[in-house]
Amino acid sequence: MKRIAVLPEGSVSHEAIEFLFDGEPLELNHFKLISDVFRAVDSGSVQYSVIPFENTIEGSVSLHMDWLVNEVDIPIQAEWVYPSIQNIIGHGNEFRMHDGSYDFSKITKIMSHPVAIPQCQNFIRQHSPDANLEGVNSTAEAVEIVKKNPGKGWVGIGTKLAARKHGLDIMAERVTDHDNNYTRFVLIGHEPVSIPRKADHMKTSLIVTLPEDAPGALHQVLSAFAWRKLNLTRLESRPTKKRLGSYYFYIDVVETVDSVLLTAAMAEIEALKCQVRVLGSYPCYTYPSPS
Numbered sequence: 001m002k003r004i005a006v007l008p009e010g011s012v013s014h015e016a017i018e019f020l021f022d023g024e025p026l027e028l029n030h031f032k033l034i035s036d037v038f039r040a041v042d043s044g045s046v047q048y049s050v051i052p053f054e055n056t057i058e059g060s061v062s063l064h065m066d067w068l069v070n071e072v073d074i075p076i077q078a079e080w081v082y083p084s085i086q087n088i089i090g091h092g093n094e095f096r097m098h099d100g101s102y103d104f105s106k107i108t109k110i111m112s113h114p115v116a117i118p119q120c121q122n123f124i125r126q127h128s129p130d131a132n133l134e135g136v137n138s139t140a141e142a143v144e145i146v147k148k149n150p151g152k153g154w155v156g157i158g159t160k161l162a163a164r165k166h167g168l169d170i171m172a173e174r175v176t177d178h179d180n181n182y183t184r185f186v187l188i189g190h191e192p193v194s195i196p197r198k199a200d201h202m203k204t205s206l207i208v209t210l211p212e213d214a215p216g217a218l219h220q221v222l223s224a225f226a227w228r229k230l231n232l233t234r235l236e237s238r239p240t241k242k243r244l245g246s247y248y249f250y251i252d253v254v255e256t257v258d259s260v261l262l263t264a265a266m267a268e269i270e271a272l273k274c275q276v277r278v279l280g281s282y283p284c285y286t287y288p289s290p291s
């Protein structure tokens with residue numbers, strides 16, 4: 001049975017990993033902090049870790065990107081997309097009105113993961129503009145804290161799975177600003193993984209660091225992909241954290257063509273005195289579109 005580190009029971013990450021393995025029994029080790037989820041592979045206590053990487057509304061989860069690049073050396077083995085469906089969860093009796101509906105203006109505090117709160121801005125502005133917003137380690141943790149603090153007017157933004165686990169009420173369903181709210185997850189680990197789904201395509205993730213003060217270097221790097229007709233799906237710069245104004249580039253290449261071309265592109269980029277690090281070449285699984 002695969003041993004996998006993931007955020008707490010009822011988190012979006014937990015739902016997502018159960019989806020990826022489609023009912024295959026898994027040994028899940030739950031951790032409160034994403035840093036511990038990352039470290040679990042390093043310490044050998046699990047084979048794989050589940051990392052949320054990018055969200056439709058919020059974009060890259062930069063903290064997780066930086067951890068993958070700077071703090072650990074663990075390859076990406078798979079990527080998949082899963083919907084982040086968020087709900088308002090609380091002790092319903094604190095907010096229930098005579099007609100049975102909820103008075104959301106009574107909410108004093110809304111807690112969730114810092115990536116989940118901005119996903120629900122419209123709902124918050126419209127229904128609970130005076131509530132305090134508080135970021136915690138996961139959506140699941142927010143719901144757990146609310147459970148332990150009745151009578152204070154607190155609610156959490158989280159999954160139905162978390163509401164069920166803690167026996168709380170789902171006061172409003174699907175409260176994200178856009179229905180198409182998806183999160184891209186990556187599975188990291190030292191061994192390739194078998195997944196009971198059909199992969200959509202392969203992808204290679206690269207970290208490219210340009211030589212200092214080389215005008216046109218990024219243009220030349222991009223040309224190495226362009227003339228080989230290699231399809232880039234992501235190009236993002238992040239600070240190297242070594243000094244202000246120094247960046248690395250995170251590049252995703254979808255391999256729809258022969259990988260020999262990609263190897264040649266990387267050799268060309270290295271010849272330009274760039275540093276190239278491969279974060280992984282891995283299968284990607286898309287979420288089935290509603291029929």
Ligand SMILES: O=C(O)C(=O)C[C@]1(C(=O)O)C=C[C@@H](O)C=C1
Pocket residue numbers: 007010011012013014052053055061084113115116137138139140183
């Ligand atoms: O807090 C959770 O439930 C998580 O799985 C983490 C996480 C994230 O880090 O992006 C995952 C997806 C959600 O959109 C919000 C939070």
